[in-house]
Amino acid sequence: MIPSFEILIDQLINGLTIGGIYALIALGYTLVYGILFMINFAHGEIYMFGSFAGFFVLVQLTRSGFAQQHVYLSILAAFVGAILVSSTLGVLLERIAYRPLRKAPRLAALISAIGASIFLQNVMMLIVKARMQVYPDIFPEDWIEIGSVSISTFQIFIILGSVLMMAGLYFFIKRTKTGKAMRAVAEDKDTAALMGINVDRIIVTTFAVGSALAAVAGVMVGMYYTQINHMMGFIPGIKAFTAAVLGGIGNVVGAMVGGYALGLFEAYGVFILPAQYKDVIAFSLLVLILIFRPRGILGEVVSERA
Amino acid sequence: MELLKVEDIHTYYGSIHALQGISLRVMEGEIVTLIGSNGAGKTTTLNTISGILKPRKGAVYFQGERIDPLRPHQIVAKGVCQSPEGRKIFTRLTVQENLEMGAFIRTDSEGIRQDLDRVYQLFPRLRERRRQVAGTLSGGEQQMLAIGRALMSRPKLLLLDEPSMGLAPVLVETIFDIISDINRQGNPILLVEQNALMAFLIAHRGYVIQSGRIVLEDSVENLQENEMVRKLYLGEEIET
Ligand SMILES: Nc1ncnc2c1ncn2[C@@H]1O[C@H](COP(=O)(O)OP(=O)(O)OP(=O)(O)O)[C@@H](O)[C@H]1O
Numbered sequence: 239m240i241p242s243f244e245i246l247i248d249q250l251i252n253g254l255t256i257g258g259i260y261a262l263i264a265l266g267y268t269l270v271y272g273i274l275f276m277i278n279f280a281h282g283e284i285y286m287f288g289s290f291a292g293f294f295v296l297v298q299l300t301r302s303g304f305a306q307q308h309v310y311l312s313i314l315a316a317f318v319g320a321i322l323v324s325s326t327l328g329v330l331l332e333r334i335a336y337r338p339l340r341k342a343p344r345l346a347a348l349i350s351a352i353g354a355s356i357f358l359q360n361v362m363m364l365i366v367k368a369r370m371q372v373y374p375d376i377f378p379e380d381w382i383e384i385g386s387v388s389i390s391t392f393q394i395f396i397i398l399g400s401v402l403m404m405a406g407l408y409f410f411i412k413r414t415k416t417g418k419a420m421r422a423v424a425e426d427k428d429t430a431a432l433m434g435i436n437v438d439r440i441i442v443t444t445f446a447v448g449s450a451l452a453a454v455a456g457v458m459v460g461m462y463y464t465q466i467n468h469m470m471g472f473i474p475g476i477k478a479f480t481a482a483v484l485g486g487i488g489n490v491v492g493a494m495v496g497g498y499a500l501g502l503f504e505a506y507g508v509f510i511l512p513a514q515y516k517d518v519i520a521f522s523l524l525v526l527i528l529i530f531r532p533r534g535i536l537g538e539v540v541s542e543r544a
Numbered sequence: 545m546e547l548l549k550v551e552d553i554h555t556y557y558g559s560i561h562a563l564q565g566i567s568l569r570v571m572e573g574e575i576v577t578l579i580g581s582n583g584a585g586k587t588t589t590l591n592t593i594s595g596i597l598k599p600r601k602g603a604v605y606f607q608g609e610r611i612d613p614l615r616p617h618q619i620v621a622k623g624v625c626q627s628p629e630g631r632k633i634f635t636r637l638t639v640q641e642n643l644e645m646g647a648f649i650r651t652d653s654e655g656i657r658q659d660l661d662r663v664y665q666l667f668p669r670l671r672e673r674r675r676q677v678a679g680t681l682s683g684g685e686q687q688m689l690a691i692g693r694a695l696m697s698r699p700k701l702l703l704l705d706e707p708s709m710g711l712a713p714v715l716v717e718t719i720f721d722i723i724s725d726i727n728r729q730g731n732p733i734l735l736v737e738q739n740a741l742m743a744f745l746i747a748h749r750g751y752v753i754q755s756g757r758i759v760l761e762d763s764v765e766n767l768q769e770n771e772m773v774r775k776l777y778l779g780e781e782i783e784t
């Protein structure tokens with residue numbers, strides 16, 4: 239069966255929506271890898287905590303009646319709350335789980351990350367009693383008709399929002415003093431310190447920024463799919479990691495490209511494989527990249543030091 | 545006036561006793577050179593001063609204040625800036641971004657702009673290439689960038705680790721002329737070199753380091769006359 243034009247466009251929109259989410263999460267993996275050469279396997283949980291933080295904010299504002307009157311302000315509050323919680327968590331994670339192991343073999347930090355991931359999942363499980371939570375439905379979902387294609391305002395919001403966040407990040411890294419210092423530290427920590435850069439502070443900033451992006455993705459996903467639970471970080475975490483590897487781990491633009499590529503792969507994959515094989519696509523892709531092109535599409539950015 | 549005082553420092557790499565009691569001083573306005581052969585401990589000495597390495601024994605004082613317990617970025621903030629061995633420029637940053645990183649601790653944007661200008665005047669080549677990614681510079685240009693970058697912090701003391709390494713003789717001369725200029729503009733310099741011949745041309749005093757120990761210290765005039773220095777560090781060049 240040849241899919242109709244409408245369906246192709248529908249899947250393009252779906253792919254860009256989910257791709258933007260993957261890209262936002264993938265950036266966290268890639269930023270941390272770029273600077274510490276480690277995979278922060280608890281990053282999916284930071285995303286999950288962001289989603290829950292946004293959820294708690296919205297629940298409170300809905301209960302008090304504020305959300306019904308000030309929809310956009312409430313959504314903004316949900317994002318701000320999520321960013322604060324996730325960034326704090328990312329910073330604490332670095333302090334407690336990674337910094338003491340910075341000079342240890344890389345495997346130690348990896349195990350520490352997996353431990354932190356399990357720990358955070360269980361913390362949230364205890365907080366919400368392992369129950370599925372439903373995001374308050376305050377965002378007015380509309381459908382915009384363009385010709386014979388209809389797009390949800392949610393999707394437009396997510397697509398534009400993620401592009402905006404990424405543009406902001408790109409500007410931050412390219413143009414600001416802290417962003418330049420992040421690139422300098424990623425390349426050579428000792429020399430960066432010799433220039434007067436507080437390397438630890440830059441590493442903390444990197445965790446905070448990556449976590450903030452994941453928090454935004456978490457709230458978007460909560461609003462879009464409405465149901466969230468304490469396990470929700472696992473699959474998107476691995477998929478975003480796939481996206482980061484696809485684009486070339488450590489490469490910021492690569493993570494963005496990889497996120498969208500994976501989103502579109504999945505969206506168009508349904509024409510070839512039944513929808514329940516969606517996850518299989520991502521993980522087969524991960525295995526294939528790791529075997530045939532471990533440097534990813536745009537190439538891993540590794541330091542040129544001997 | 546005494547600017548830097550290194551007092552009997554012992555620095556280790558694990559169980560390797562790399563510095564076995566190094567003491568040296570740099571006075572206001574001086575170029576002091578530290579010469580020695582491969583593996584003598586020159587880089588280790590500079591990195592201990594900069595706080596990258598911590599001495600197990602001994603102390604480092606800058607302007608009378610003890611700095612060895614401080615972290616590297618705090619030592620830069622005190623006014624000690626190093627241009628490390630092998631240039632170590634940030635290859636993925638542009639030339640100008642590299643210079644901006646040198647000025648990282650400063651907040652006076654007007655002063656930074658003036659110093660950028662001064663560095664570009666010292667090294668016109670860098671101005672032409674300021675938007676270029678630094679990894680694409682030639683070796684000599686990278687050395688100019690490394691020195692310029694260190695100057696951007698407006699250091700009270702400049703530490704240079706083998707600025708002549710890997711450069712063609714003509715370029716070595718240019719670089720040393722500039723180092724001398726920088727000093728005449730008021731910057732004290734601690735210059736680490738294997739190229740003793742060149743270092744002696746511009747330095748006021750010198751130390752000779754062997755296997756982690758200072759074996760000789762004197763004015764450059766006296767060092768040049770010294771039998772051992774002539775044999776070991778000036779080699780055949782003295783014959784011509
Ligand atoms: N990271 C390290 N780990 C172990 N030993 C080291 C390390 N760095 C230097 N050393 C050892 O410490 C001693 C001093 O080294 P250092 O780099 O200070 O020498 P140097 O005088 O700068 O030599 P060169 O002229 O070759 O740069 C050498 O014996 C060297 O092998």
Ligand SMILES: [Mg+2]
Pocket residue numbers: 586587588629705
């Ligand atoms: Mg050396």
